[in-house]
Amino acid sequence: MRDIATELASWRAAGKRFALASVIGVSGSAPRPLGTALAVDEAGVAVGGVSGGCVEGAVYDACLEVLETGHARVERFGYSDEDAFAVGLTCGGEVDVLVVAVETTDDAYDRVLGALHSGDGIALCRYIDGPETGRAFTVRADADGWGVDRAVVAMLSRGESGRLDVPDGTVAVEAHLPPPRLIVFGAIDFAAALVTMGKFLGYHVTVCDARPVFATEQRFPAADEVVVDWPHRYLESTSIDDRTAVCVLTHDAKFDVPLLERALCLPLGYVGAMGSRRTHQHRRDRLIEVGLTDRELARLRSPIGLDLGGHTSEETALSIAAEMVALGHGATGRLLSETDTPIHRRKAGRQPVPTATT
Template identity: 55%
Template sequence: MLDIAEELHRWARQGRDFAVATVVAADGSAPRQPGAALAVDADGTAVGSVSGGCVEGAVYELCQEALRTGEPALERFGYRDEDAFAVGLTCGGTIDVLVTPVRCGGGGPAAGGAAPAADRTAGTLTAALAAAARGETAAVARIVRGPAGFLGRALLVRADGGHRGTLGGPPALDATAVEETRALLDAGRTATVEIGADGAQCGEPVVLLVETSVPAPRMIVFGAIDFAAALAKVAKFLGYHVTVCDARPVFATRSRFPDADEIVVDWPHRYLDSQELDARTVLCVLTHDAKFDVPLLVRALRLPVAYVGAMGSRRTHLDRLERLREAGLGERELHRLRSPIGLDLGARTPEETALSIAAEIVADRRGGTGTPLTGAHTPIHHDPARRAGRIGSVA
């Protein structure tokens, strides 16, 4: 849902009622992963996607039904050989979709009493959409399996630990949900979490879908060369906040790097020392100069970042490894270095090389092998984080 937050926040501000369908579980070769959403307003306008086309029509009708009834619903879509012409995912996967109506057109809580659960949920979801649209760090947890009447209830958790809304059960359920949601928010992950019956204290386990909204992950490109300009462009397409850093002011200019979010003139290792980086950060060293890249890599390979890659020939790489060993790095730290940087695509131009580097970063992030899918027997979608957070069944 938060992947279309800007549009839904605009709808909410305009007082437009809508229903939002969110993928809460995916298995097999499903085209979209948990958190992907499609929303339909009262006029029939649609935004987003849950399947890339396979089941959009059926989900659209579910959204319209939820707007009519005001009730959330959970449906499973999948493909079966014996039912090839039914609505399903022809790619062979299955998805579970939660449909939640969000009333924004007024009415408010009943006079003299507490807001109904649907009103509380709508208020929590619109607050989550507003936070995501502003680029704030926040997460929303929704019940996708639990006691009767609990489906779709929501809780918003902010970066400072504060929260809004309630799941409607015992206080222990909210407390446990906040704790689990904060853990995923810290990691910047969207996933499902099961709270056991003891933690939920409502007679049975509760499964939550936790969607996180965090600032874009960072890519820092060291070395103001033409390959860096091409990489910055590709990285922006992939959703990174891109910084280009070089100690030479004549090369580190806005005109040479129009796609970068930041251009920094500083010694690479000194700039890296000044930054607070997280586990999603990508560092690409394209400096081609030992006086720049050795002190930089000594620091980079000791940081808990997602990826460290360095450009250079195989001979340069071997020489660099010896210099790094002399500087005190151990074999475990050196094993983290992706060098020569990128996948073997036969790349020659800056644009092709940028694609090679980006492909390796995506493969590293998603657990891919980089081998051709044609003739392979590996799964098309194999995200380790997704496997860790998948629901077994919510039907």
């Protein structure tokens, strides 16, 4: 739902009633992840999508029907061997789609949209079977309690969407973590393209450089923040987690070595550094001198990025972003035509609800 949050917020502000179709289950080579959504208002205007085009028409029709009846339902779409032109996923996967009518009084959606706007962690939970099918409630990342709330918070902490078995049915949990951070060290020309790419991928992007003449908002208008500080000092003072990506573009030892000495010892999701192979070897020797181990050095992606053969700032940013995405999903970064591994990787599961113990 994050992809269409802006449109849904405007519909809510205008008092519009609409249908929301959300992916709540996937199997095989289904093209879109859990939480992907298509919304249709009463005028027939549609935003978003659930399948990359395979079943959009059928889901659109289901939205119109649910808007008319007000009754939520779950639809399953898959590939039909008997009729390749039947409604289904020609990629061979299956998706379960929950279609609900979002009434003007459904304040759970306002809470989710507000959290998405502010960057807070929240889970949208909806019953997908039984008499309460479609009923929505939310659980925030800082919720404290037992039963459903505790189970949802555990899923949310892992960024895990999926199904949760509860005493009165089954709930689809759609987890929304705050955007991951991308910290770009080095206010150079390559950084501007990487900032734009990072925002496109949904990161909260920070540019940091010790040189105030280069680290300006005018040079990086797409960044969420531009910080003038020594890179290692800023990294020590800012909040990070295991989804945070750090890209070191300065290729200047006086900045790089103190920064990487700290970054490679932190639980970061990605650490990459720009420079030639000669620069990388020199940098590695300096890091060994300051005491980094082989295990810590193995975490460094340098020279940064995948081998795409590009030269421009934009091509370099694409190379870096591609490596970040591949590593984040545990993928190889190789040509898909030369591999036989699953195209889509996802985390999903069916969780029991814990009960209180004394």
